[in-house]
Amino acid sequence: xxxxxxxxxxxxxxxxxxxxxxxxxxxxxxxxxxxxxxxxxxxxxxxxxxxxxxxxxxxxxxxxxxxxxxxxxxxxxxxxxxxxxxxxxxxxxxxxxxxxxxxxxxxxxxxxxxxxxxxxxxxxxxxxxxxxxxxxxxxxxxxxxxxxxxxxxxxxxxxxxxxx
Amino acid sequence: xxxxxxxxxxxxxxxxxxxxxxxxxxxxxxxxxxxxxxxxxxxxxxxxxxxxxxxxxxxxxxxxxxxxxxxxxxxxxxxxxxxxxxxxxxxxxxxxxxxxxxxxxxxxxxxxxxxxxxxxxxxxxxxxxxxxxxxxxxxxxxxxxxxxxxxxxxxxxxxxxxxxxxxxxxxxxxxxxxxxxxxxxxxxxxxxxxxxxxxxxxxxxxxxxxxxxxxxxxxxxxxxxxxxxxxxxxxxxxxxxxxxxxxxxxxxxxxxxxxxxxxxxxxxxxxxxxxxxxxxxxx
Numbered sequence: 001x002x003x004x005x006x007x008x009x010x011x012x013x014x015x016x017x018x019x020x021x022x023x024x025x026x027x028x029x030x031x032x033x034x035x036x037x038x039x040x041x042x043x044x045x046x047x048x049x050x051x052x053x054x055x056x057x058x059x060x061x062x063x064x065x066x067x068x069x070x071x072x073x074x075x076x077x078x079x080x081x082x083x084x085x086x087x088x089x090x091x092x093x094x095x096x097x098x099x100x101x102x103x104x105x106x107x108x109x110x111x112x113x114x115x116x117x118x119x120x121x122x123x124x125x126x127x128x129x130x131x132x133x134x135x136x137x138x139x140x141x142x143x144x145x146x147x148x149x150x151x152x153x154x155x156x157x158x159x160x161x162x163x164x
Numbered sequence: 165x166x167x168x169x170x171x172x173x174x175x176x177x178x179x180x181x182x183x184x185x186x187x188x189x190x191x192x193x194x195x196x197x198x199x200x201x202x203x204x205x206x207x208x209x210x211x212x213x214x215x216x217x218x219x220x221x222x223x224x225x226x227x228x229x230x231x232x233x234x235x236x237x238x239x240x241x242x243x244x245x246x247x248x249x250x251x252x253x254x255x256x257x258x259x260x261x262x263x264x265x266x267x268x269x270x271x272x273x274x275x276x277x278x279x280x281x282x283x284x285x286x287x288x289x290x291x292x293x294x295x296x297x298x299x300x301x302x303x304x305x306x307x308x309x310x311x312x313x314x315x316x317x318x319x320x321x322x323x324x325x326x327x328x329x330x331x332x333x334x335x336x337x338x339x340x341x342x343x344x345x346x347x348x349x350x351x352x353x354x355x356x357x358x359x360x361x362x363x364x365x366x367x368x369x370x371x372x373x374x375x376x377x378x379x380x381x382x383x384x385x386x387x388x389x390x391x392x393x394x395x396x397x398x399x400x401x402x403x404x405x406x407x408x409x410x411x412x413x414x415x416x417x418x419x420x421x422x423x424x425x426x427x428x429x430x431x432x433x434x435x436x437x438x439x440x441x442x443x444x445x446x447x
Contacts, residue, residue, distance in 0.1 A: 021216045022223075050178065057185060
C-alpha cells in the first residue's frame, strides 16, 4: 500500500514538472494541459476518496512548488476534487476513455473556478480564455495519459482483482 | 451524531491530510514573508528540476526533428545560403577584429578604462508559466562563474534582444518576468530619432497579435515610423541603455483632443521558441 502512495507522489511530481516543461508549440492559447488533474481523475475514480485526497495533496504541492504559486487555493481545489472524484468512483466508469476525457476537462475547469476565489486574476477575459483552453487541452491529453496511467496503478494495486 | 467505524476509518486520514495541507500553506506563507521558500517546496523543486530539464531537452529534440522532416526540401538551399553567409561573415569578422584592435589602441591612448571581463551567465529555459495571463519562465543556470551570483533584478536577454528580468532565485533555478508580462513596463527609445516612451505588453487578447508590445507615453508629434528599432533608454533604473527590444510594426496616432502616439512593437525575441538566455548583472 505504501508503494502505491509513493508511486502516486512520484507520478504527481513527474506530471507536475512535465506540465511546466510542456512544449510551447503544443499549447492552446499558450495553455498547457493540467496533467495533475488527469492523475487525480484516474486515481480518484479508480481508488476511492482517500487516495483521491492524497493525490490531490501531492499534486497541489508539486504544482504549487514548481510554479511558485500560493498553496492554499491549490490544496482546496485539488484535495476537494480528488475526494469528490473518489466518492463518484462507483457511478462514473473510467474504463471508457471518452468519459475520462470529459471528467478531466470538467474537473480542470471547476478547479480553476475554485482557485479563482483564492487568487483573483487581474482581468476576467484572459482568465476565461486560459481556463477554457486548458480544459480543452486537458481533455485531449487525458485520452493517452489515462490509458498509460491505468495499467501502472493496476500493477501496484495491493488487490489486483480490483477493477482499475 | 455518531459515525460508524468504516466512516471514521476514512474520515480520520482525510482530516489528517487537511491538517498537513494547512501546515504546508502556513509554512509557505511564513517562508515567503522572509523572502525564502519552505522545505516542502524546496524538496519538490529539487525533485522536479531534473524532470523539467529533461522535458525541455526532449521538446527541443522533437521540435528540431519535426522541423527537419517538414523542411527537408528547402534544407539543401538553406545550407548553401548559410555557407555563403558564413564566408561573408568570416570576411566581415576579420574587418571587425581590425576595427576592434584599432579602437582598443585609441582608447588606451585617450586614457579610457580597459574593458571589463564579461559577467554574463548562460542559462537554459526549462519551464514557462502563462496562468492568468502572466508571462514568466523558469531558467536553469548550469554553470555559475566564480565570484558571480545570480540576483533578483538581474537582466535576462537573448542574442537577439531583451527577454526580461529575474524576479526570484532558488539555487540554480530562477524565475524571470518576461517583457510581455502584463505587469511589466520599461523605459525605451527609438534608436533613430531618440524619442522616448514606455514599453508595455499590447492587449494581445483583444488585438489577436500574440507577444506584441506597445510603446506608449510618446511625446506629442514624436518621430516614430514603421521599421524603427526600439532599444532600452536606461531611464527606468531597471535596465541599462541600448539593449535591443523590438521593431515598430504599426503607429497609431489618436485624433482626440489630447493627441497621443502609440506604436505596436514586435519584440526581437521569439518568446514561443525561447530556449537559451543570458543572465546579465544589473548595472
